[in-house]
Amino acid sequence: MEKIWKGFPVAKKVYKTVKEEIDLMQDTPHLVIIQVGNDPASEFYVSNIQSKSKKVGIKVTLILENETISTNELKQHILRLNLDNTVHGIMVQKPLPLHIDNSEINKSIHPQKDVDGFHPTNLGNILLEEDSMIPSTPAAVIETAIYYGLSFGGKHVVILGRSTIVGKPLANLLLQKKDAANATVTICHSRTENVSDFTQKADILVAAIGKANYVKEEMIKKNSIILDVGVNLIKSGNEEQKYVGDVDYNSCFDKALAITPVPGGIGSVTTALLLQNVLKAYKNEKK
Ligand SMILES: NC(=O)c1ccc[n+]([C@@H]2O[C@H](COP(=O)([O-])OP(=O)(O)OC[C@H]3O[C@@H](n4cnc5c(N)ncnc54)[C@H](OP(=O)(O)O)[C@@H]3O)[C@@H](O)[C@H]2O)c1
Numbered sequence: 001m002e003k004i005w006k007g008f009p010v011a012k013k014v015y016k017t018v019k020e021e022i023d024l025m026q027d028t029p030h031l032v033i034i035q036v037g038n039d040p041a042s043e044f045y046v047s048n049i050q051s052k053s054k055k056v057g058i059k060v061t062l063i064l065e066n067e068t069i070s071t072n073e074l075k076q077h078i079l080r081l082n083l084d085n086t087v088h089g090i091m092v093q094k095p096l097p098l099h100i101d102n103s104e105i106n107k108s109i110h111p112q113k114d115v116d117g118f119h120p121t122n123l124g125n126i127l128l129e130e131d132s133m134i135p136s137t138p139a140a141v142i143e144t145a146i147y148y149g150l151s152f153g154g155k156h157v158v159i160l161g162r163s164t165i166v167g168k169p170l171a172n173l174l175l176q177k178k179d180a181a182n183a184t185v186t187i188c189h190s191r192t193e194n195v196s197d198f199t200q201k202a203d204i205l206v207a208a209i210g211k212a213n214y215v216k217e218e219m220i221k222k223n224s225i226i227l228d229v230g231v232n233l234i235k236s237g238n239e240e241q242k243y244v245g246d247v248d249y250n251s252c253f254d255k256a257l258a259i260t261p262v263p264g265g266i267g268s269v270t271t272a273l274l275l276q277n278v279l280k281a282y283k284n285e286k287k
Pocket of ligand 1: 162
């Protein structure tokens, strides 16, 4: 088994599959991204989606909204896009300004066009093991692990973080009675006492808490698999900034059987799976 599970080859494989399928189609899948305000990290993420979309043959329309937009105005905009049959996928870039009701926005996107998979119908369908738009970050965790030959069946997976976009959907995906899942899952969160008691028992540890280098060598089990979702910007020497994960990579490296790097790990796979969802949304519309 490879030791460093890079995201690049996993993403490349997904992009290739998506492109090959689109190349055979008469039509072009169309994604609309709504970005509110001009957060630099959002701008970077959106421009990455635009360039990757172009490469695989997805049309992207970017709608820039002023950060003074109200929840209701944004919602009305989305409702119009829901009715537009030239639009297959809709994504609202997060984070949104604090005055906007995230939940209301997630609910207003038609579930079939909801490429982020945050609509209650899509999240609920994961619980029910029905066809769903799967949020791309938990999907990226599973896609990466499977690419490198990991089988979750019967394994104890400990997930740090219970967010609605990562921890909770991932836990429910891994609990499914499917070949790619069938794991025993423990979730830890900020109120969990003695987190190490759980992480030390994990065959597979997923960290998604947003705390730079939180997981240290003494917290993990020998020969466990470490999947790091965290993306944290920290100051390194000389006031330079760099991205690190929630796992202290250098500290855990020797003890782990395999580990994902940050950057260049799970995050690289996320955009590829978002575009896979755009293709799925297109196919949903044609059904
Ligand atoms: N790679 C990607 O594509 C991608 C995508 C999305 C997010 N991320 C990254 O993943 C990380 C998590 O993102 P998120 O949106 O899920 O964050 P979030 O909404 O802030 O949730 C963080 C979760 O971690 C829990 N937590 C905080 N401190 C903890 C601790 N010491 N021990 C155990 N649990 C703890 C919180 O518990 P409570 O619920 O009790 O508050 C919460 O459930 C961030 O670094 C983010 O940048 C990466």
